[in-house]
Amino acid sequence: MRLLTQGHDVVGLARNRPESWPSAADFVDADIRDAAAVKRALAGAEVVAHCAWANTPGPDERIGHEVNIDGARNVLDAMVETGSRRIVFASTAHVYGGGGGAPKAEHDALTPVTVDGQLNAQVERMVAEAGTEWVAIRSALILGRSVDNWVRRMLALPVFPARSSDHRMQVVHLDDALRLFNQAIVDGEIDSGPVNLAAAGQVTFRQIAAALGRPVVRLGFEPGELQRAQGAPLMDLSRLQHEWGFRPAWESTECIDDFALAVRGRVTVGKRVISLPWRLATIQDLPSVDAPSDDGVKPNLAGAAGDNGEFDTPIDPRFPTFLATNLSEALPGPFSPASASATVRGLRASAVCVAERLRPGARSSAKSRCAWSRCSPTACTARSRPRTSWPRRCLS
Template identity: 25%
Template sequence: MRILITGNAGYVGPVLVGHLRRSMPDAAVMGVDTGLFAHCLTTRRQLPEVGVHVQHHADVRDVSPALLEGVDAVVHLAAVSNDPMGNRFSAVTAEINRDASVRLALAARDAGVKHFVFASSCSVYGAGGDAPRTERDEVNPLTAYASSKVDTERALADADLGGLVVTCLRFATACGMAPRLRLDLVLNDFVASALATGEIVVLSDGSPWRPLIHVADMARAIEWAVRRPVSAGGPLLVVNAGSNEWNYRVSDLAEAVAAAVPGTTVSINRNAAPDKRSYRVDFSLFGALAPEHRPVVGLPAAIDGLVNGLREIGFANADFRNSPLMRLKTLEAHIGEGRLSEELRWKVFGA
């Protein structure tokens, strides 16, 4: 099997590549990435891209059909991938996350690719209230990022996909140690904060619900999707990817991290205005369709992995929210220093 992964040089990609190389040793794994965060490494072991058989350096807005020749499955991770970046680059977010994604899926169909896996997000539920959201519930995207995911799902549902089997995985918020760790994700932020400052400051009143999924379990879900038979969900499936046990309140996450990092204090802003981005998600469909690929990493293991991984690289940066481990900061540094355009295209090469 030949698998092409877009956005393989980000947070999720390297974990996915490692997982696929272990679980599908006969598969040829190819990557395509424009390398926005290529230098943001949180490992001293090896460059994650040694794991792909072929690395293409390209922008998914320009992907040529030749790239898809002989490919059996496309895993489409490349994206402007969170709310802060989506707010700052809203037009480009639509261009990359929606327009390029739909073009890529249609090009994959034309090239005879069998499976297309789209990395969607539970953020499509927006202000979801207390009742767990299922795939049949209305979506309520509150941000440019969430809208780009909804729009892509809808465009794929309306398209003539021919023989292409499409799986849109609405991932919970990712967490966990990885070779390109991000600290702009709630659990990762709390662990980094506990280690570097001994304190977790929760800016909201702590009540919002956040479903989480460990990056290793995202990789296991994708492994299922690249081989999904049509009988498991039909030719186009939109499914929440996570587990019902992993719907947490933000305050519970902070307390769990504080318990794992002795000496950490937690301060919660009880007077904060409610955070509108609160949603619980029902992951029963995924559990029923992919019982062997349900998430297995628990919260204590996820926290331990982060603590150990950050200690291993000597992490102690109390000002990490201004560091390259925050994706928006990295893009702003590229742009501010003249390397990258506002359209997120490289202007300077190799300097």
């Protein structure tokens, strides 16, 4: 959305289009492992944001290598053929190796010890040797109320193991990560190279457990994902602050407080995160206001054609009746754009919650699943082109 509001054309590439994807941005339904599809998606782009990643080790290491290494190679080859100028890669602190010692700076040697860190370091080398401008954002653990990946699954465990629970670690909020990606995409003066990203301060898993309302107990084992998160080294943020002029808006403790909303009413059972029936879980991924219905019918603005205002809601044309609210009487004032956004999003979130429970028109439990849950994060890319005179591209 940031790129769209700044006047850039945005195109996403993934195997499934999220319902939250705005209609103002194009989308290509394809797999990053499909070299021809990647080339078509990148045609004419100038900046590419590459965020596709499959966690490793996983149930199928072959797929992880195909997505992470072969997928990155497809992106780089397509950039050469289409003339893209810059790539922004979502890397990780794990490229530095294990925890302990002084905070790592961008010029320190890469000595990854985990498979995931090794693959990230390999992609960084590929990006640096591709002959284009490049930025690798080495991020700490990303938190926030909208996070719904392996991090949520890991931190939605009913209990946390006491082992290493006091080990200090860095985190960053999703909003700040997106802001830095946006800066890396649009700022043409940024020098090529890596940059560390983390919020101010450090936290422990014991603090995270307290914020999430999870007990810390002695267990005979420690889940691999927890070991991975705790094993990340601390990073030096001098380049982020002085060369990039970037300061995260969220401090570490604020990140975990906000992330508590992501796991509220949810618990991890095995490899699944389930919602507790007696708790209302946060609606994390709202369908875009103009998302088409399951059968492909696109909504129309409720107002008269050519005379639409900012509160005209797109609605399925098959509904014969429209309802209107008198903002000055029914809603509290003063009514600013921020309060309008919060009100509309709150209404849409409550509608999603009701629909999930009533399941209107559902004939089976399979059909009643949230449509946006079908989006796979393991093969996701996007591209952007500006509407201005110089073309730019992004993959996310």
